[in-house]
Amino acid sequence: MPPNTVSDVLTNSTRSVITEDKFQELIKQGDKLFVYESKVYKVNNFIAKHPGGEAALASALGRDVTDEIRSMHPPKVYEKMINLYYLGDYMPNMPAPKTAFKKTKQQQNIQQQQKEPVLELTWEGGMSVKAYDDAIEELYKHHAKDLVQDLKAQQDLDNVKIREAYRKLEQEIHTRGLFKCNYYKYAKEGCRYASLLFLSLWFTLYGTQTWHYMVGAAFLAGFWHQLVFAAHDAGHNGITGKSEIDHIIGIIIADFIGGLSIGWWKDNHNVHHIVTNHPEHDPDIQHLPFLAITNKFFNNIYSTYYKRVIPFDAASKLFIRYQHYMYYLVLSFGRFNLHRLSFVYLFTAKNVRNRMLELSGITFFFIWFSALLSTLPSWNIRIAYIFVSYMLTFPLHVQITLSHFGMSTEDKGPNEPFPAKMLRTTMDVDCPEWLDWFHGGLQYQAVHHLFPRIPRHNLRDCVPLVRQFCDEVGLHYYMYNFSTGNGVVLGTLKSVADQVTFMKEVAKNNADIWAGEKQHAH
Ligand code: HEM
Numbered sequence: 001m002p003p004n005t006v007s008d009v010l011t012n013s014t015r016s017v018i019t020e021d022k023f024q025e026l027i028k029q030g031d032k033l034f035v036y037e038s039k040v041y042k043v044n045n046f047i048a049k050h051p052g053g054e055a056a057l058a059s060a061l062g063r064d065v066t067d068e069i070r071s072m073h074p075p076k077v078y079e080k081m082i083n084l085y086y087l088g089d090y091m092p093n094m095p096a097p098k099t100a101f102k103k104t105k106q107q108q109n110i111q112q113q114q115k116e117p118v119l120e121l122t123w124e125g126g127m128s129v130k131a132y133d134d135a136i137e138e139l140y141k142h143h144a145k146d147l148v149q150d151l152k153a154q155q156d157l158d159n160v161k162i163r164e165a166y167r168k169l170e171q172e173i174h175t176r177g178l179f180k181c182n183y184y185k186y187a188k189e190g191c192r193y194a195s196l197l198f199l200s201l202w203f204t205l206y207g208t209q210t211w212h213y214m215v216g217a218a219f220l221a222g223f224w225h226q227l228v229f230a231a232h233d234a235g236h237n238g239i240t241g242k243s244e245i246d247h248i249i250g251i252i253i254a255d256f257i258g259g260l261s262i263g264w265w266k267d268n269h270n271v272h273h274i275v276t277n278h279p280e281h282d283p284d285i286q287h288l289p290f291l292a293i294t295n296k297f298f299n300n301i302y303s304t305y306y307k308r309v310i311p312f313d314a315a316s317k318l319f320i321r322y323q324h325y326m327y328y329l330v331l332s333f334g335r336f337n338l339h340r341l342s343f344v345y346l347f348t349a350k351n352v353r354n355r356m357l358e359l360s361g362i363t364f365f366f367i368w369f370s371a372l373l374s375t376l377p378s379w380n381i382r383i384a385y386i387f388v389s390y391m392l393t394f395p396l397h398v399q400i401t402l403s404h405f406g407m408s409t410e411d412k413g414p415n416e417p418f419p420a421k422m423l424r425t426t427m428d429v430d431c432p433e434w435l436d437w438f439h440g441g442l443q444y445q446a447v448h449h450l451f452p453r454i455p456r457h458n459l460r461d462c463v464p465l466v467r468q469f470c471d472e473v474g475l476h477y478y479m480y481n482f483s484t485g486n487g488v489v490l491g492t493l494k495s496v497a498d499q500v501t502f503m504k505e506v507a508k509n510n511a512d513i514w515a516g517e518k519q520h521a522h
Contacts, residue, residue, distance in 0.1 A: 016088035023090065027062050033087065035064040036078065041085040048351050051243055055305060056270035059281055064090075067166060067418035068274055071451055074241065155415075162417045162473045166450075169469045173451065178458040181238065185457040189230065192437065196223040205375055210384075213376055217385045221392035224335075227253055228396055229440030229456065235266045238455050251354060255361025259369065261342035263352050268341075271305055273452055277409045277425035280304055285404065289316035290330045291323050293492055294409040295499050321501050324494040331397035335390040395438075398486070403427055403445035406488035407478070420475055422449040427478040428463070429485050436460065446477065 018026075018040045027033055032044045043050070043057060050057040052072060060068055069078050173179060196219050204216030230239075234250035237243045250262035268283050275281035279296040283305040288297055298312050319326065346358055373382045408424045429443040442448060444459035447466050454462060470477040480488060 017091050018088040019091045020093045032058075032061050034061050035090050036066050036069050036082060038090050040087045040090050041082060042087040043085050046085060051353075053267040053270045054351060055267055056274060059271050059274045059304070063414035065274075065418075067163065070170070071418065071453070072270075072273065074237075074453070158474075159415060159417050159420075162420055162475065165469055165473045166417070166419045169465060170451065172465055173454065173462060176461070178461055179451075179454055180458075181241070181455040182457055185455075186230070186239075189226070189437075193223060193226055193230075196220075196226060201372075204372060204385075210381060213381055213385055214388050217388035218392050220389040224258055224389075225393050225396045226437075226440070227257060229442060231258070231262060231265070232440070232442065233456060235262055235269060236452055238453060247353060248357075251357055251361050255358050256364050259342075259362050259365030260338050261346050261358050261362065263349075263354070263358055264342045264345035267345065267349065268305070273449065276422060276449060277404050277407055278411060279409055284400075285409070286310055287330075288312065289319050291327070291405075291493070292316070292320050292496050293405045295496055296409065297496075298500075298503075317500055317504070321497050321504070323497050324490050327490065327493055328394065328398070331401065332391040332394035334397040335393050399429075399439060399442070402429060402482075402485050402489055406485070406492045419450055419469075422446065423470065423475050423477060425449075427480060427485060427488070430479050430481050433460070443482075446479075 023033060023035075023040060031042055032047055033040055033042050035041075043061075047057050048054050056072075069082070200216050200219035200223055202216070203212050203219060207213045207216060231250055231253040233239050234246045234253060237246045239246050239249055247262070250266075254260050254262035254265065272282050272284040277285055279285065279294055280301050281304050283303070285293055286303050286306065288310050292298075292312075297310065297316075300309050300311050302308070303310050323330075342362065346352060346355060346362070352358070373385060376382045376385055403426050407427055410424075412421065412424075423446055426446040426449045428446045429439065431439060431443055436443075441456035441459050444463060447459045447462045448454070448456065450466065451462070467477055469475075
């Protein structure tokens, strides 16, 4: 039996206390720890078996992830299952109280000087000019330290306020029944999917002219585009709420019908939800050599997800300079890249759930898609059909990237509350209600990031509550319409592109100066 099992915890009358220093020491020794509700949990033996993926759990280690855990899991996980991994109660380091600040001899002198008129000290020769300057500098340092401590204390208070309000918001959403899935919405969506598939097959199988086939390809793209929203729900265990069943639903939709791995998607997406927009940790913004949303990518950063350096090489320097012109074109090749990522994941990742079923699903996809292509009259039309059906799924890739590409990529440290981080790194896209079908309801990505377990059909109803929460705690809620959102993203891409151009010009000027100096020396 592992040392930290329930029976151990229950029979232990004296609960062990783990100080912040001890916590850091254990992590240095290789323990995989995190804090939930002021308790330390150790997941060394569980991490590889974590149903939400090893990478997701790995991205949460070494800090307090109370809000992350509550937002990602059904209550049974944080009320019962988590107890199996309890290690001890967490005790953070307390900031030294100001009165306990031990004064040095020099500081005592300064305090003395504060009581005495400075002029007297200066003119009566009690203190040299240098000593006077030093004393003033010490005073400033002392006050600056106090100021920093006060600011930190204020920040801590604000953070507590945000966390408490976030809990209240979660409760309110529960009370309004918005965590419950409305299956009637799926019936409506099912009709839409069936219509798109029917139209695609009708134009493809009964067409007689090239444009008929291309319309068939466009409807197929529409069918895949819409299906992804249902696959997203399954990936979040948001259809039946039962992880095993939703995973199978996800495999049927993503692998059998779409030819893409739901396992890859979940592995990647769950990490994205925890470390949103972090250049080193979030795979959803790591797209070199084609796209870079921050100049942090110029530094050959190490991706903790892909476990390799992402080089800012010659190809990156070339593509990034034009990325704001190429954005939509690059995204239109997204579906081809998703096949690649799916295969890499299924063939190389450890602990893949239902690996064989996923591989069978993707094989089935290539069989049915090839059979469909074989009904077309020529190779030219077949190739055009592949490109049209694949590339016209690009609105989906725009929708996915739109919510994050124009947003903050800063790392504000482990103390930033989870809701604050989600609202800083994610924007919502507003649209009229009749257009919800086009965005799948997922245009409210900020709300989705705050509560990934809310079914997407309910996100719109949560918007006023989130707005009120933001007003209450003083957080900014970013919401743009579709075209402004696109403008924000293109602006970000252009600004990064301009920096590469500038760097190139500086390098060229330097090279010219060197060449000139060399010539001069000769
Ligand atoms: C010992 C602690 C943990 C246990 C026992 C645990 C258990 C689970 C279980 C059972 C699921 C499947 C949930 C379902 O049925 O819907 C899950 C999913 C997940 N877990 Fe954990 N987990 C733990 C810690 C964490 C931590 C620390 C994180 C990161 C903050 C995390 C992130 C996730 C994510 C992102 C998912 C997927 C959620 C989704 O599908 O929307 N887990 N975990």
